[in-house]
Amino acid sequence: MDLSMMIEAVVVLSSGLRLTLTLTILALATGFVISVPLAFVRAFARPALSLSVLAYTYVFRGTPMLVQLFLVYYGLGQIEAVRTSIFWVVLRDPFWCALLTFSLNSAAHTTEILCRGLQSVPKGMTEAAATLGLKRFQIARLVTFPIALRISLPAYGNEVVSMIKGSSLASTVTLLEVTGMARQMVSTTFAPYEIFIVAGAIYLLLTSVVVKAIRFLERHLATDGSRRQRRGSRLAPALPDAGVTTP
Known part of the structure; x- marks a missing residue:
């Protein structure tokens, strides 16, 4: 040696290391912002909306992130409508393709993590908040989501670790x-x-x-x-x- x-x-x-941390932090932040409303839809919305979110999370959680990255980086460039659109300015850059893929993948995993946390919140707490006169949005913001986030923290920590390791796939698109x-x-x-x-x-x-x-x-x-x-x-x-x- x-x-x-x-x-x-x-x-x-x-x-x-700077690029690794940049990709990881931005992907996790973007994925978390996307996943919060999707998790509420997945947990409490009507079956049709919940199933549509489930379809998204099922695809992104069930396929390798490397395949998703190749589809975004190599596949979208084969579509003429994409190359002639304003999005091509971003999608022709490998950094943004990697960030888009990592963000969508992280959002899919985080959505299911937060969904399980939301469904684990005791109904008595939300009912007590409702008796105090809080509206549904206030209950979700002040009661349901903080408790669900605390419940989901260990599982979300695993997602952060997975994204750090998954950021190594960016090297396959010349980053x-x-x-x-x-x-x-x-x-x-x-x-x-x-x-x-x-x-x-x-x-x-x-x-x-x-x-x-x-x-x-x-x-x-x-x-x-x-x-x-x-x-x-x-x-x-x-x-x-x-x-x-x-x-």
Whole structure:
């Protein structure tokens, strides 16, 4: 094992880390924004609308993301209507094709994750909110969604980790993120063993940081909830003793 080559690989592959993080963060953010309304439709809408969302999530969750990326990057360019439209300015760029594919894929997975969380919220909480006079949108924003998000956090953490690893597929459409830089370096140095070990270590470091952050957030939310319960019990007025009569 050539240690000098591994040190050089650390320096070279670090230059692709920015693109990896950019693709991952933008894809997760876009996918989350798309998935929130879709999750409510999937969980509470009429069967026709719910099934249409299910069809979307079923296709994107059931097919490899590499195939989806190839269909967007290579397939859309074969359609004359796409090449002559205003969208071709974006779709001819591999970065936007990768971002579009990753965002739609992440939205499909996140939709099902949030849907399960929404369906797990106890009905008693929403009914109690309704008795207080809150409207449906207020109940969804203030009660249902925060509770569902807390329930879905562990599963969503797995989606974040999967997207970090899935971002390596961007190298197949000429993008030079970490894996793309590794492939380019291997083609010039012919040292795949050392270089891909470094690439794997970089991805392992990123996923480890995400796992630690998700676990910290879970503990923080659990502790915050228990603190609020204790604070509420201390501030609650004491009930009068059943054996004491008042005049």
